[in-house]
Amino acid sequence: MAAWVWWLAGTLAEPPLRLLLRRRLARGKEHPDRLGERRGRATLARPPGRLLWLHAASVGETVSVLPLLEALCRVDPALHVLMTTGSLTSQRLLAQRLPGLGDQGLGGRVLHQFVPLDVPRWLHRFLRHWQPQAVALVESELWPNLILAVRKREVPLVLINARMSERSDRAWRRLPSLSGALLRRFTWITARSEEDASRLRALGAPEVDTPGDLKHAAPVLPVDEAELERVRYAVAGRPVLLAACTHEGEEAVVAQAHARLRSRHPGLLTIVAPRHPERGAGIAAALGGAPRRALEQLPAPAHEFWICDTLGELGLLYRLCGIAFLGNSLPQARAHGGGGGHNPFEPARLGCLVATGPLTSNFNAAFQALDGVEAVTVTAGADAIADWADAMLRDPLLRTQRAEAARSIATQASGLPDQLAGRLLALMDDRG
Structure with a gap:
């Protein structure tokens, strides 16, 4: 019936x-x-x-x-x-x-x-x-x-x-x-x-x-090697933090974390890759007119943010950055109808260490597996994101060790x- x-x-x-x-x-x-x-x-x-x-x-x-x-x-x-x-x-x-x-x-x-x-x-x-x-x-x-x-x-x-x-x-x-x-x-x-x-x-x-x-x-995300080298040259010498797959409401939290970090890490560049690229123009305006990848713009030394509002380039960004906060995981995302997290194995396969907000129900098994080898950090807001990024930027050896542990878990299936x-x-x- x-x-x-x-x-x-x-x-x-x-x-x-x-x-x-x-x-x-x-x-x-x-x-x-x-x-x-x-x-x-x-x-x-x-x-x-x-x-x-x-x-x-x-x-x-x-x-x-x-x-x-x-x-x-x-x-x-x-x-x-x-x-x-x-x-x-x-x-x-x-x-x-x-x-x-x-x-x-x-x-x-x-x-x-x-x-x-x-x-x-x-x-x-x-x-x-x-x-x-x-x-x-x-x-x-x-x-x-x-x-x-x-x-x-x-x-x-x-x-x-x-x-x-x-x-x-x-x-x-x-x-x-x-x-x-x-x-x-x-x-x-x-x-x-x-x-x-x-x-x-x-x-x-x-x-x-x-x-x-x-x-x-899944296999590792692809990359255009020539483009990766071009972007690496543009950001050479700068500490870099990636905020990947962000949803509405989360970019403001990332910006607050950036403000707390920049005095400790001069020249810090925060890259924002929104889950929905069509939001790129609005995010760029909210972050002081940040350059946009969709407009083929690269960050200059004076730019604190770079908006990567293109499709299919997370493979490039994970390789470039080494540390990433994964979005759709903060209460701010849930307030706009989101929440549930994103797949942490994609960055882990490329040696990119991840942090996430507390809302990870869509990928609980993956996050639990990474947590078992201390390869993921749960952050509750701007202060926690900043503290995690600060620790990882200050200790490259620890970051590498945890990233390798994450890679071994993410390639088992x-x-x-x-x-x-x-x-x-x-x-x-x-x-x-």
Whole structure:
């Protein structure tokens, strides 16, 4: 009954969702030439042969499955993967990263489309065109009409790297018949942690295991070596602190920490890399007209801040800085609808030591693993960030020792993408 009600709600929502898409397009949140994809209208032809549909919501999930995409295409040279996402930033990231994956790039093997909204008619149109042999959803993409449409066609459906936060768990518990009906339709589920697995089982998932977290298995972030050298030359001789993946409200705290640090570390440069690059202009204005990377500006010696409001350059920044505060983790972020942290393994793989605010629920397992080797510091505000950065800037040997401990933890799950690729390909073999 709950599933039927959701189907009816999705059908009735079609007209207002069309208006929503137009508003999103006007705000620059949809691709102007590909809006039809959100209504299930394909803009690419289906390639011949076997096709796996893999769906990841946004940037974090997309980055986590890049090694899986590489493993899938390496193990089965004839396979094509339809990769859907829901955000422009994730589409841009795939356009940047796919040509560099594998021996010859995956641009011709992995096809990107924007995922249709959860309207039955749009999903039917999408599935009729693509006809995948199996479908894999990533993390927490539990869209009822999508799940029901896939299983109606008797296509195997799995959930990989499943995440069920405490907040989401409370919400789904209010709809026990719907959550159970949806989770029982997955052939199998792999959860990123035992905590997530326990919540999914309690909600009705029949088969859940925990082989590891794909975000712990990602390769190191890429970098343009020539550009890295150019930036290193521009900041040579200066102590540098990075504030990475910051959310609204956190830059002011970082600026306060910078003010406390600059007397102890003359020439200090604080680099701010906001999670949403479109906020760069406002952040730069708030920080006294700081130079912006999006405008191809480099910091001069008189500049105390540099705003790196570009996409796909964290690999450069982590290599450049050596210490980073990870955002979306302070109460100020939660006040603006954020909170939960960001993946600390990305900087750790590059020898960049991290601090974070107290809100890390999205990556608890990763932070706990790093805390076990004293490779992460939890900071509660500007004073604590400043004290941590001061200690790390004053003691390069301690910083290096902790960074190496962090690197060893962050690279332990390197075999997980091959393992998951084998399971997905076996699922398609069973389909025939």
